[in-house]
Amino acid sequence: MIRGGFLSEEDRKALIALARDGSMVCRVTRRANALVLLDAGKSCQEVAEFFLCDDDTIRGWHGVFEQRGIEGLTAFDVGGSSGLMNAEQAEALKAWVNATLPRSTRHIGAWIAKEFGLVYESRSGLIALLHRLGLEYHKPELISRKLNEKTQQAQIDAYENLLNSKGDDEVVLFVDAVHPTHAARPVGCWAPKAQNLAIEQTSGRERINIHGAIDLETGQTRMIEAVTIDAISTIRLLESLEALYPLMICIHVFLDNARYHHAKLVSEWLSRPGCRIKLHFLPAYCPHLNPIERLWSVMHKNITHNKTYATCKEFAEATLDFLRDKVPRHWGRYSSTVTDNFRVISPKDFRVIA
Template sequence: MKVAVVDVKRLSPVSQEDLRRRVVAAVESGRTQAEVAETFGVGLRSVSRWVNTFRASGNKGLKARKRGRRPEEQKALTARAQARVKRAVVGKFPDQLALPGLVWTRGQIAELIERWFGIRLSRVTIGKYLRSWGLSPQKPIRVAYERDPEAAAGWVERDYPAIAARGRKEQAVILWLDQTGLRSDAAVAATWAPTGQTPVVPKAGVRFGVNAMSAISNKGELYFTVFTGGFNASIMIGFLKRLIRQLDRKIYLIADRHPVHRARLLTDWLARHHDRIEMHFLPGYCPELNPVELLNGDVKHHVTATTNPRTKSELAAATRTHLRRRQNQPDHVRALFGKEEVRYAAD
């Protein structure tokens, strides 16, 4: 018989304390937390929290407390204080304000508010303030310390527009190029499973990897090669030879400053084929400006994070299959240029 779910917040403080004690006693008697949660009709997280509190503080941690905010939480931030905190979160990193880390968390913001204004706020309250300021949790883009912001801005505002104008004049195709590696021991993507039961996914015990090199255009064209072993100028030249055979237009190839891209062997080959292909380089340490980085992430997600290649040949075959699928989906390739960082290259 299924037990009805208990709304703990509606219970009196005394009833809450009694429930906590009975739940903890059941777990301490040897029953699993999942069984106890189902028996008492409470959430598994609540059971885990109460048990951890008991083990850390004993019975006093389970005692009923007076409801409402703590005295130090009664005050609300003034409009001026809110504006000051928002400026700090938007315009600075935590370490610039003597706080640990490079990204803001609600805990760090709470610590900053207590330091500046002497007000201690809960993480729930901090979250409400952040949302009211128009902020949301987002995964940041990693930027190298060596990155030159002026060079990046110059590329977007001056260098690339000049290349695009020349390309239109010569009726050339502009392709962005990048390489990526795929490994058998890559992290597995999340999956659905019963609460409290971590799923087990079989992966090959032997480590192996393959490499892929892709070139895409903002019109949805995709060209690629999959190879094993190290990346060198000979592999690059072989790929470029295929490009000039497949395309009857001049190619403007945009790539990062990988040492192979500037190798003497490749430079000499490009000089001999200048009428068919030119290579242009992105500013250093600016991978976010290359839309192929997004394709690389797509390939890794679909090939190594959600499938289970058991051999190097299977991994290479899965990589080719996915890239061929994307070749037949030009709309998907064009959509890569819609992300803010690479939107400059969409036209």
């Protein structure tokens, strides 16, 4: 018996390169061997392992043989079977994709096979065809049903006017609340092919409540942890902002229309003599006009993506340390993401699919 593991890494790479030789003779031989193994009862996955490729490629070879016989196995059209598709069929494919918005290349390949009798050898060949036809893979954006273009533009204009007219003894901040949950958030990453990656689960039930503010000019933040986000936490945050900027005669605070921001307690606090806080309420359904929303996304990327914490206390400490210390200290790293580069979002600019 020959024991495995006798190849050096260099020899293994050289042999794999040789097995994947792109010459026509080698490609025909690989296809022929694969079909013989399939006929002997081997699965597509097993054959794919033998030939150092994916099982979709093996299915593609089988499909070509079913459609065109041995002649098809010895023909190598550019981009799989794309060379066989005529202009009329290409237009029909574009129209079908536009009408149905298929979610996978497997779905598209099945439709092409059914409608035109053409089989693509590999997913990459099919993707190349789609790109040549001006088709791309899109992820839809989430937009509100009640967006108002004029209101958004008015808000942007008012904000820019404020920045251009404010004095050196005035500061502008953005306020919002966030409620991160003590839970692992798995996201894709590059890793060696042979490794299976996992993240240990956490309870997913506990969460922390943070009422925060950020100064886009300096990256300075104020983050208040609260049992509940309400009028009391709002007042605590505004008090801390006055303490943070003792020399400023006016502290402009942009925030959303949450009920607790309009609470009677908050209004009474703001009406007291000497109050230096001035609130500017953002239009409804416009979180894209509040840059601190982008800070929450940056926080998740750095704190929750592919990371886990044994206890909610550890999770809270890591989150607050990032928001309170790391963001201001490394503002140059995050300032290009957490910006006031606002734009008007119009439903007319999108094809609303649902």
